[in-house]
Amino acid sequence: MIKQGNTSSGIAALGNTCLAIIKAIAAGISGNGTMFASAMHSIADAVNQGFVFVGSVLAEKKPTKKFPGGFGRVINLVCMVAVIVVTVMAYETILKGFKLLQYPEESSNFLLNLIVLLVAVVIDGSILLKAMKEIVKETKADLTEGGLVRSAFRNVGRAAPPTRLVFYEDIVATSGALFALVAIVFAEFFSFSLLDGVATILIGFLMIGVAFKVGYDNMVGLIGVSAPRDVEEKISSLILRNPDVTDIRRLHIIQEGRTYHVEAYIELRSGMTLSEATQTKTRIAAKLTSDHDVSDVVLGILEDDGVRMWNPKYDLE
Numbered sequence: 001m002i003k004q005g006n007t008s009s010g011i012a013a014l015g016n017t018c019l020a021i022i023k024a025i026a027a028g029i030s031g032n033g034t035m036f037a038s039a040m041h042s043i044a045d046a047v048n049q050g051f052v053f054v055g056s057v058l059a060e061k062k063p064t065k066k067f068p069g070g071f072g073r074v075i076n077l078v079c080m081v082a083v084i085v086v087t088v089m090a091y092e093t094i095l096k097g098f099k100l101l102q103y104p105e106e107s108s109n110f111l112l113n114l115i116v117l118l119v120a121v122v123i124d125g126s127i128l129l130k131a132m133k134e135i136v137k138e139t140k141a142d143l144t145e146g147g148l149v150r151s152a153f154r155n156v157g158r159a160a161p162p163t164r165l166v167f168y169e170d171i172v173a174t175s176g177a178l179f180a181l182v183a184i185v186f187a188e189f190f191s192f193s194l195l196d197g198v199a200t201i202l203i204g205f206l207m208i209g210v211a212f213k214v215g216y217d218n219m220v221g222l223i224g225v226s227a228p229r230d231v232e233e234k235i236s237s238l239i240l241r242n243p244d245v246t247d248i249r250r251l252h253i254i255q256e257g258r259t260y261h262v263e264a265y266i267e268l269r270s271g272m273t274l275s276e277a278t279q280t281k282t283r284i285a286a287k288l289t290s291d292h293d294v295s296d297v298v299l300g301i302l303e304d305d306g307v308r309m310w311n312p313k314y315d316l317e
Helices: 007-030 033-058 074-102 110-139 147-158 161-189 194-223 229-240 274-289
Strands: 245-256 259-268 294-303
Touching (some): 007 110, 033 161, 033 194, 074 161, 147 161, 229 259
16 A cells, blocks of 8 residues: 555655755754745645655555445545645744744855755755656656646646645745745845845745645545546547447546546447346446546446437547
8 A cells, every 4th residue: 555655745755854854954053034934834845745645545445345435535635634734834934924024134154045945946846847747647648748847737637636736835845945045145145134034925825825726626526526528538438439339328427536436327239138238338347447547437238229418529439
């Protein structure tokens, strides 16, 4: 189960733990408010992504008699806990920013802060790149249509909840480290100490933005959301490719965690025996569940009524 956990969140948790320690030490030595904000963000990221990795492992647990639907939505619940952590950290960061605007603090050890933030940009940028690759892998996106970055942004909504969280958080983490870098450079060379508080507040609001986005996505996931159009097209195509299937009466696909639950009523050609129809149904179900994105399939079979119900544009034969 641990090996099947979300790779991006596991790597991100380790990376942000190291960054949080380094930034906290630098903030304590220099007294720089922006460095404090960046350290708070890294702590929040490390805690969140640790939670999320554990949740992604638990989500892989097989269904039991008590929980026949499996544990796919556990990851959505864990991500909601992570959202609360981010929100609290964001509040503390914004509060610190306003205090710095009212009472600017002199910071020292410019070179130390500069090196730490450069390291943060490199590490957070690497984690973000890893998350982008994970999005492309999970969604089977075509890199020929715009490259890695564009494909990641276009398909992030279909990625697993933990991968989405890492992606959004590390966009903010990388941006926040860059803002902090600009702030300490301006404070050092232009004596613009108010920028320290402004950058701290900005990082806090970026954290709130991530909390809102991730919270919304996972609230939708807990309620249950319909699969994207391309997933529906893919599933319907697999069903209609069977020569015994003449039509799809109804197709209902719900996203549960990072996988899909498929329910369908399909029409089979007239004249089939019950044994033949059952074998066809079994073959179709096996074909659908062979896709790692599909967790379970429920199929109902009907005799062809001669009326085409399914929209022909979904038939990709």
